[in-house]
Structures are given as C-alpha cells and as structure tokens.
Amino acid sequence: MHDRGSVRASRVIIRPVAFKAIAPNQVWSWDLTFLATILTGMFYRLYLVMDIYSRKIVGWEIHENETADYASLLIRKACLAEGIRK
Numbered sequence: 001m002h003d004r005g006s007v008r009a010s011r012v013i014i015r016p017v018a019f020k021a022i023a024p025n026q027v028w029s030w031d032l033t034f035l036a037t038i039l040t041g042m043f044y045r046l047y048l049v050m051d052i053y054s055r056k057i058v059g060w061e062i063h064e065n066e067t068a069d070y071a072s073l074l075i076r077k078a079c080l081a082e083g084i085r086k
Contacts, residue, residue, distance in 0.1 A: 019052070021051075021052045021053035022053070023053060024051055024053050024054045024056070025051060025053075025058075025082055025084060026052075026053060027051075027052040027053065028049055028050065028051055028052065028058065028078070029049075029050050029052055030047070030048060030049045030050070030071065030074075030075070031047075031048050031050075032045055032046070032047055032048075032066065032071070033045070033046040033048065034046075035062070044062050044063070044064060045062065045063050045064070045065070045066050045070075046060065046061075046062050047059075047060060047061045047062070047063065047070055047071055047074045048060045049074060049075060049078045058078045058081065058082055059074050059075070059077055059078030059081065060074075061074050
C-alpha cells in the first residue's frame with residue numbers, strides 16, 4: 001500500500017519510558033492543577049507530589065504563581081518528610 005496524493009506519510013510514534021513501582025517511595029509523580037477563585041480569571045496553583053505505588057500524597061502546596069522554584073522546593077520538602085536523601 002502506498003500513500004496517495006496530499007496525504008502525509010504515517011509517522012513513527014515513540015512511546016515514553018514506563019516505570020513500575022513495586023514498593024513505596026520508588027516512583028513519584030507530580031502535577032500542577034489550577035484552582036478557581038471567586039474572581040473571574042484568577043486562579044491558585046496546587047502543586048502536588050504523589051507516590052505511584054501507594055497513591056499517598058507526599059507533598060502539596062498552594063501558590064498564586066507558577067514557578068520552577070516552588071516545584072523544586074516542594075520536591076525537596078517531600079524528600080525530607082519521607083527520609084529520602086540525594
């Protein structure tokens with residue numbers, strides 16, 4: 001079978017690397033969620049870190065701005081709380 005006319009050739013999709021946790025504190029996931037306020041167009045940001053295996057929330061914070069510094073600090077605090085070192 002051949003591509004016809006203006007149809008684009010099919011592209012190869014590379015799957016992301018999958019991680020499997022078989023015990024707590026092996027793999028964490030983090031997310032940033034927008035929380036609505038009473039004011040139209042204003043949102044708070046919920047930073048959340050969760051353990052994949054146990055689904056335990058290991059850290060969370062709410063901020064008005066979205067910065068990498070907040071995320072980095074949250075991960076460091078979660079590591080301290082769970083007793084994880086570099």
